[in-house]
Amino acid sequence: MCSLAHSIFILPEGASLASFTWLKVKPHPSRRRISGLHAEANRSPRKSRFPKILNGEGLNGHDKQVASGKGRVWTDNQPYLSNPSVPLYRGRLAEVTIDGSSLTLQELVSVARDNSTVRVDRKALQRTKKGRAVLEKLLQEDEVIYGVNTGFGALSNVKVAPEDLKQLQANLLRSHASSVGKPHSTDVVRAMMLLRANTLIKGNSGIRPDIPQLIVALLNKRVHPYIPQKGSVGASGDLSPLSHMALVLMGEGRVEYKGTWMVGKQALQRIGEDPVELEAKEGLALNNGTQQMTSIGCLNLYDSYNLLETAEAALALSLEAIKGWIDPFDQRIHNVRRHNGQVQVARDIRALLRSSRMCRSIIKDDPADGRPQDPYSFRCAPQVMGPMIDAMEFVRSTLEIEMNSATDNPLIFPDDRACLSGGNFHGQPISMALDIMGLGLSTIANISERRISALLDASLNNGLTAFLVGKESKPGLASGLMALQYTATALVAENKILAHPASSDSIPTSGNFEDFVSMGPGAAHKSTSILENCQYVIAIELLTAAQAVHLRGGSGLGIGTKSVYQAIRKEVRPLTQDRSSHDDIERVFQLVRNGRVSDLVRRFTKGSN
Secondary structure (H helix, E strand, O other): OEEEOOEEEOOOOOOOHHHOOOOOOOOOOOOOOOOOOOOOOOOEEEOOOOOHHHOOOOOOHHHHHHHOOOOOEEEOOOOOOOOOOOOOOOOOEEEEEEOOOOOOHHHHHHHHHHOOEEEEOHHHHHHHHHHHHHHHHHHHOOOOOOOOOEOOHHHOOOEOOHHHHHHHHHHHHHHHOOOEEEEOOHHHHHHHHHHHHHHHOOOOOOOOOHHHHHHHHHHHOOEEEOOEEEOOOOOOOOHHHHHHHHHHHHOOOEEEEOOEEEEHHHHHHHOOOOOOOOOOOHHHHHHOOOHHHHHHHHHHHHHHHHHHHHHHHHHHHHHHHOOOEOHHHOHHHHHOOOOHHHHHHHHHHHHHOOOOOOOEOOOOOOOOOOOOOOOHHHHOHHHHHHHHHHHHHHHHHHHHHHHOOOOOOOEEEHHHOEEEOOOOOOOHHHHHHHHHHHHHHHHHHHHHHHHHHHHHOOOOOOOOOHHHOOOOOOEOOEOOOHHHHHHHHHHHHHHHHHOOOHHHOOOOEOOOOEOOOOOHHHHHHHHHHHHHHHHHHHHHHHHHHHHHHHHOOOOOOOHHHHHHHHHHHHHOOOOOOOOOOHHHHHHHHHHHHOOHHHHHHHHHHOOOO
């Protein structure tokens, strides 16, 4: 185990620190600490040192060289970044400290999926307490404050009596807990809880510190509210799903605890906590925010980084399978255009194909021997896939800002003793970002399907059998992998429908008082479906390319593609006679989804030139 400031990392059994990237990072100006190893990568080699906190303990020879400054690590001096938000360390963070301003993507994923322990920064709790004191002072002065002593939405012109302020907040959560459909998965629920606690401790919500601390206690005891997926329009925030979450704090609603569904009060009793009686504004502070759409977006973004690296592996293996030309990936071509993503994809493909004897090159092969160029889906892949990398950086920036933002209304500004109504709950930034991510993922699947088609087409696959019929079968009598393209085509067609932007739509709500909404949750849900479809399409390409490589003898692969091919072969045997491909697809899909292929890719692409 090694610790880096507030984030503690548990190394997987047998793992070496040499396989991870370590950085010298200037602490965030608001906190003199480094918040985990996540995201800031890594290309040009230079001498550096591990953080002194490691003290060289447990390091192998290479690690000790690096720790002493004699070895080399990869940092971010070069302007072309390699998936800069993908955590190069994929292990569990034992503990995550939240302070309202520095939560990272990796920390969110570790809490959501690996049940990392969450702590609340003491200074953040002091800010929260100060914000609450200011709100109570304003109420004593008989200030009219929206949602605190007034009704909500179109009923905001109704003044609420002081003796009814507590009831107003409880009624808000009960009335707005109206979502429908299947419940969110546990990782989404945990991400929502983490993000809501993080935004409440910024000190701008006017809530008592006890409430975010109770949310954190539920997280750490793994008490997960029942939150149906559908019912939010993304303004004012994710009112309905967050209301389902907040009801549990009152002892109401339903939760999952240790595999059993129960009412909120029963779960609170089992973990030794008492239900809260909401004070003025606290219901509105709990349900007025963008945490549903942001949580889904963050988890999908994390998985999209892994998917994109897997798509690079599929491209590289397909290029070998078709005996394609390596020249379109030459560094000189991409340096004269200089889009970061394009340059990176080309560089990663070169790294994966290093030492390959299956690809052709103008330096050693005669262009007259077969076609002089490959189809666009091979030759132009960096130009098509690269923009997705660039788009994902925009998405990451948007989401990480949102993760650490105050998103309810009204907001308290303790230093100014002010309470201001605004629109930080509006999900348009998230909605547009997730629409862009969905569009990019759809494009990745689209170009992958074109390569699948080429591999199966005897007129394009450079001498292989039609539909890659197995060696013990006859084309016509056997269909080979013909039907795999049908599946890929169906998924791609569905993605094209789903790629329509949710952010372009708006239906007024609350008597036209809330007359323009973001539909951000729709964008989030669409991105989930598009992502899964894309994972399946890439799995089908890997399976198809592996069959083509097998038909060519299975030797002569690049150093990276060889590892990918071997991983596939451990799960799926080559096709010799027709059989159902369902199980084969599902096995490779799991390799894609759980990040095993992207882990292999990272071994060969980090630090590549």
